[in-house]
Amino acid sequence: MDGDFQVQVQHCAQRLSQSPEAALAELFDLTAERLVRYAMSVTSSQADAEDALQGAFSRIARRPQLLVAAKLPWSYLLRTVRNEALRILQRNSSQKRLQVPASTVQATPEQQLLQQESSESVRRILKSLPSEQSEVVTLKHWEDLTFAEIAEVLGISQNTVASRYRYAIEKLQRALEGLVR
Numbered sequence: 001m002d003g004d005f006q007v008q009v010q011h012c013a014q015r016l017s018q019s020p021e022a023a024l025a026e027l028f029d030l031t032a033e034r035l036v037r038y039a040m041s042v043t044s045s046q047a048d049a050e051d052a053l054q055g056a057f058s059r060i061a062r063r064p065q066l067l068v069a070a071k072l073p074w075s076y077l078l079r080t081v082r083n084e085a086l087r088i089l090q091r092n093s094s095q096k097r098l099q100v101p102a103s104t105v106q107a108t109p110e111q112q113l114l115q116q117e118s119s120e121s122v123r124r125i126l127k128s129l130p131s132e133q134s135e136v137v138t139l140k141h142w143e144d145l146t147f148a149e150i151a152e153v154l155g156i157s158q159n160t161v162a163s164r165y166r167y168a169i170e171k172l173q174r175a176l177e178g179l180v181r
Helices: 003-015 020-043 046-062 064-069 073-091 109-128 131-142 147-154 158-180
Strands: none
Touching: 003 020, 003 064, 003 073, 020 046, 020 073, 020 131, 046 064, 046 073, 064 073, 073 147, 109 131, 109 158, 131 147, 131 158, 147 158
């Protein structure tokens, strides 16, 4: 994972005890996009992911000392968002459609169509994975966490993380091979 990012998160967490409002705002600006992306791997919904982020930051605002005391503040944030996302899933019995942020890259209509079809295929394949496997892939590839860090965030052993990752990658490879043929 990006060491500079970890240092920034650590710095914000430490500042929570001196200047809570400013540090919390800075922490939100620094982490929100990544936390929403992770929450989407749990909820499959942009709106629910954003709600999970809001709930997590509300909890942190009420009890900042927990984040200040955390040995790994980024892992603590990921776990807090995950717990909020799971609470939201329990409340919502129906699955919502995955929403995709609009692309910022300008492309020809043909390129946009191909890109959209490819993105939809990959998203569909990721969504078809069991949520436990999808979470691990998201944390490994998009958040650049190690298996040890993922194990801490999810509260499971490193062997379980490695096993979920291996099964997910095997399924993704088989599914992607089917797309290419």
